[in-house]
Amino acid sequence: MIIEAGRIWVRLGGVEVLRGVEIRVSQGESVALIGRNGAGKTTLLRTLMGIVRPYRGSVKVKLGNKEFDVTRLKPHKVARLGVGYVPQGRMVFPDLTVEENLEVVYGGKVPSDTLEWIYTVFPELRKLRGRLAGYLSGGEQQMLAVARALVRKPKILLLDEPFEGLAPRAVARLAEALRDIRAEGVGLLVTEPGSVKRVQGVAEAAYGIDRGEIVYRGPLEGILSDPVARKRIWGFE
Ligand SMILES: Nc1ncnc2c1ncn2[C@@H]1O[C@H](COP(=O)(O)OP(=O)(O)O)[C@@H](O)[C@H]1O
Ligand SMILES: [Mg+2]
Numbered sequence: 001m002i003i004e005a006g007r008i009w010v011r012l013g014g015v016e017v018l019r020g021v022e023i024r025v026s027q028g029e030s031v032a033l034i035g036r037n038g039a040g041k042t043t044l045l046r047t048l049m050g051i052v053r054p055y056r057g058s059v060k061v062k063l064g065n066k067e068f069d070v071t072r073l074k075p076h077k078v079a080r081l082g083v084g085y086v087p088q089g090r091m092v093f094p095d096l097t098v099e100e101n102l103e104v105v106y107g108g109k110v111p112s113d114t115l116e117w118i119y120t121v122f123p124e125l126r127k128l129r130g131r132l133a134g135y136l137s138g139g140e141q142q143m144l145a146v147a148r149a150l151v152r153k154p155k156i157l158l159l160d161e162p163f164e165g166l167a168p169r170a171v172a173r174l175a176e177a178l179r180d181i182r183a184e185g186v187g188l189l190v191t192e193p194g195s196v197k198r199v200q201g202v203a204e205a206a207y208g209i210d211r212g213e214i215v216y217r218g219p220l221e222g223i224l225s226d227p228v229a230r231k232r233i234w235g236f237e
Helices: 041-048 075-081 098-106 112-121 123-127 138-150 168-183 196-200 220-225 227-234
Strands: 002-012 015-026 030-034 056-063 066-069 083-086 156-159 187-192 205-210 213-219
Touching: 002 041, 015 041, 015 187, 015 213, 030 041, 030 196, 041 187, 056 075, 075 083, 083 138, 098 138, 112 123, 112 138, 112 168, 123 138, 138 156, 138 168, 168 187, 187 196, 196 220, 205 220, 205 227, 213 220, 213 227, 220 227
Parallel strands: 030 187, 030 205, 083 156, 156 187
Antiparallel strands: 002 015, 002 056, 056 066, 205 213
């Protein structure tokens, strides 16, 4: 599966938020989207999910020899094609247990092989399956937020600032789990506000975004030495 945005333009509240953005993520590859706050990362993920509509350009999902126009699909249909989404801010239901959080998102009992896969990726959650989500640590809640996106067995997973506000140990643990998910053939697109280091263990390629424009595309390692990306994302030459 491939998801790609072809020169998309998005305007929100009269503001040009995405300006001719081109991005492409394939199943089995892991890509970081790096840009400071307000750059347009969340809007781009929401557009890829069909939540936000571009007024120009297209978003396509290619599956085998079929092609789907995301700009004509409802978000739940995009999800059903195999695109998972972990929104920014790990919005789990605090008054439901870990397992109930998974069931609510699935809409019933999660198939046992899927549940087994999720608990293999996150053994922590197996131990906490009966605990109310509101009592989990930040790192555990983020694992649950990712786990919820796994119940539909996505082919490509979009994660919006998954490392935000996590302690270094929780960052390392989540990165390890994302590598495991990736090893199962799931494509990843991970947004990150500024630290190349935090996504280093997870992504090998990167896009840089600034003020709604893609300012870098290439190997993750190259973004820090790219003069345009340095200037526009971090403000130094
Ligand atoms: N609903 C909205 N109405 C008006 N402006 C918005 C709306 N949502 C986001 N924006 C603006 O779009 C820009 C990009 O926002 P966002 O996609 O959330 O960036 P990021 O996720 O990179 O921080 C910001 O300047 C933000 O203020
Ligand atoms: Mg954001």
